Amino acid sequence: MNDNINDLLATSEDEYHDFKEQWYSLNDRAELIKDIFSFVNTAHHKDCYLIMGVSDNHKIVGIENDENRLNTQKLTNFLHSLPIANSHTPKVKVKSVTVEDHLIDIIIIKDTIDVPVYLDEDKRPKRCNTTIHAGQIFVRENDTNTSIKESASDYLVERLWKKRFGLDLPIQQQYKVKLQDIGNWKYFETDKIGFLYDIDPDYCMFLEDDNENRYKVESYALGQFRARMGWQKLILKYKDRTIAEFLVVILDGARFMTLTPNLGAIEPLSDTPLTFQYFIADSLEFSVEKLFLSMKQGPTAPDGLQKFNLFQRIVIFDSSRQMNQVKKELSNKKEYIENQCTPSQEEIDKCRSLLSMDFNSNDREMQQPNLMHMCQEANVSQFIIRYLKTM
Template sequence: MSDENLKEIILGLLRLGYEGTYWDFKEDYTDCREDKLIDIICMANNIDGHQAYLIYGADDNGNVKGIENTTYRRYTTKSVTEFLRSKPFAGGYVPKVAVQSIKIEDHELDIVIIESTNNTPYYLTEEYSQSHDVKKKLYAGAIYTRVNDVNTPRKQTASFEHTEFLWRKRFGIDLSPSQKLLHLLEHTEDWSKTTWDYDRHSYNLKSPEYQIIVLGSDEGYETLGYFYDDEKMLYAQLQLKYLTTTLYETELWYMDMGRCLIPKPERRYKIEDGLFYYYIERDSLSGKLLPFFAYGKHQCNNRSGQQMPVLIFDNSHERLEFEDWVSRNDNLRDGIEKEISENAIFQHICAKEEKIGKAQCGVLQLAIAFAYYKNWQKEYK
């Protein structure tokens, strides 16, 4: 989410002057890990099913105090994500979070954004009592949520009504057909096995009225193709249907002359940074389809298993974080370009590009973006 969009949302919540089901004001941080954890769990399980916000630097009435002078260590996306991943969440489902800082009234606010997902209810399989204070302890199996501006008490669990709502959300019971299809795509094991070269059709085993169909293919061209052994590719229309109704359409790309399949990635040209890359966001249609064609992985490989330069992000916010990181690390470009240009495999790729001469944005720009991406991953992933 851009800073401007987030700022507009947070300003609207601050003006209300009270806390709610999916937003909470925090004047300062705390060193109590149980408090930190229950706040995030309750927000992830909020009964509005809304993206939620922990707003650090504002009092309970929404008055901006700022967080810039805190004596505690400020949150980052990396620190909060690592904190959550180490906790015993049922089924391995961990709340998805991101941290952004914005400026309002000449003060800094840290915003912990908790994504709305279908993996509710989030709960722990073991009790959590880092401080060994029985009043702070979180209990195994307890489902914590948030009603109006109040979290579920730690010794209790959510009401039957709210627990049912969270489980119905998990199983997609109340979704429209288009929403349910996206939900079903998250579980590739529930779809019929198929050979996309011949059958070109798959259906959901539990709800067979939902189908994936690939139509006839034609020859195509993409700069990405030069990174495969054979730069020739095909593309085909890909339809996602409910009964006879087409709910979504995209393309399936047969790279390496049909040996490697990927759903159509997006292209990004960022002229000010000289950045050109292909990408797929996990929460997009192509992101949900990728494991169907990549042997269950969120990664694009060639037939030898080598990763291809299609950048994979969790969402648009993470992709924008990457672009911001590239802008701040422009000093790496000369070294990256030199290393790439001296690589024998890349020289072979360049030779193919020169021979065919079709690239509008060359393979060098694509390789540089991919090298930046690998460096960014080492630092933040």
Template sequence: MIEFEDEILSLLHSKSEGGYWDFKRSWHEDDASLLHDIICLANNIENRDCYLIIGVDEKNNFEFYPLNDDHNRKNSNELTTFLRDKKFFGGIRPSISLQTITVEGYEIDVLTVKNDTHTPYYLTEDYSSKNKNLKNPKVVLKQNIYTRINDTNTPINRTADIDKIEYLWRKRFGIYLSVEEKMQLYLSDVKNWVYDDERGMFYYRMEPLFTIELKRLDYDEQKFQSKRSEFYDQLMSDKGKGDTWEEFEIKYANVTIYSHWVDHLDGGRYMIAIPQCEIISNNSMEVGDMYCMYYYDFSNIQGLVSKIFVNYYPGEGWNTLKHYLKDFLIKFNSKIEVENFVKFMNTNISLLKNDKLYPEKVLKGKYGMEEIYVNDYIGAKKIKWVYENHYLNRETVI
């Protein structure tokens, strides 16, 4: 939320409109105009989230305008209902959210139109406002594809230029993407990955040239990898010979474009992409001043691959694994979220040294775990506890 407000403030200070943000003095009298604005932003060619910022008079030096008495003002539920009954092609509607921020005593409504690959958005039936008091209600035309170029929307009675329409269709099918960008897109589509048990590999149903394969190791390599271990290898009930690390490779047309490590847990019953690790420290190199945060960032490749593994190998999925991993593993949705929490922890590392903050279950080591792993395990649990009980409610932070 802090980053979001900073970005909106930056746009406000620019006193200009652009390809992914638009200012409105007040909420739309004509619902067709509101729908037109949302579609234009959803079909933006900047390939990012867009903002409709309401409460700023762009025709009067971008002065703030009070929304308190705006009878057209909508909340999140009303906006969701408003979009729900519109006849969009394919039945897929733009994904939106609404936040209100206060700037210089004025409430500013920010309608965020999420970036996705379902473009182009367009209607299969005309839509005109239900407000009977309008003299000249506008009409959002069926089959017309609207977009936003620089600071200008496609006029409501026209359709976008053909090159922009072609771009939006290419975006839907991933045609405009590089191999690396396609990989990121396809990994996000967990439901369309298939596990081929006979060949011991995964492939993407919609483009089988993309595969995820375990790298075949020779005998000496297998012996070396079997010695690699983290404390979470000790959590499972069966610490058998199947608990080894192996390298996996993401390939396109048999060319490796990404590789990392998987960990076989519980005697080989489960396979996970190894959690990511970030060092928490106060710039001291002393062992007692360094902790490791274990996490998945579901906006990057390792986090996305982890979802595929726990869904398809061996089939029991995250619901079983989370029983073992829930005490220490943090889930993020963006690199920014990771960076901000790491910055917070580095600044507040003293929280990790005050055992009085934590319930007994956090401080307790796992029964049967080798001693060398206990401190890492407890440290990771402390970080997870701080994340859930302090960071997410920062007004309560000591």
């Protein structure tokens, strides 16, 4: 946060941040509402900052003696007390940092697609002379908030509605927004099989056969009662346009379906890379995966045990940046990890016993090198999962 605050202090006020010399008094609570709502109602997709204890010319004056200071809980309670339409209460956090021997407070206003935010009843906070009216919409444009006596123009409000419905985003990002609306996706079987977004049928995902000669078991399947997998392709369509294609697998005796995770490695260019399976949490494919795991209809969702066992062997990174950081850190511990993750004979025998329900002894999936590789890969994935919990 310190690096971020230094950048903000060096930058002129804009759609992302504003300076205030002091906290809002009880008489100024209407202005506090207006300023927070204005930063929530921005057309961009980033957090915003109200920085208390800094003048407009960037001079640090501090708030250490300011009797009107609010912490996160008190500010949140105040916002919850307001008659906000649809209960879309802004999420805020107050952080304090020391700069030039002065204490400043930063109100972090979290980005949301639940815009526009406004009141559905008139509200005049105690000791204020100004009323915030029902339906009055404040926005932030460049370095200026809507006047407390006015409401934003139709053009600016239209930008907020586009943000709310993801219409301001590239098509892949729009797809992610639609995938979060889990209750409106339906599984269908007609002449084709797939998933339809009921609200906007232009968004549709089709399942197709995959004819590649692939292994019928992977390390992430070893926790299921039946490990044999069937492969299919999932085609994400918007109208007639293909947006993305992913491989999916049918698991545990065709009782549920999951996207295939990605294959990663610690020191991938070495002679003995340590491979693992992973998803990136902010990716389009993981948005599809979360839909699959949450749908109530169709052959997609695992039960609790199936899901638990699946993600015992698949790493979920917050972002590609986090994955690269972890791989870099663990490359210095490769020998230790290899020692920890080399499968025991008991693990290999257990894996062979599991696979024997679906494979013959001469199948390639049953060969000793493959059994050892899968067991080690599962162990490496589990090692990284534990490592992430320590970060």
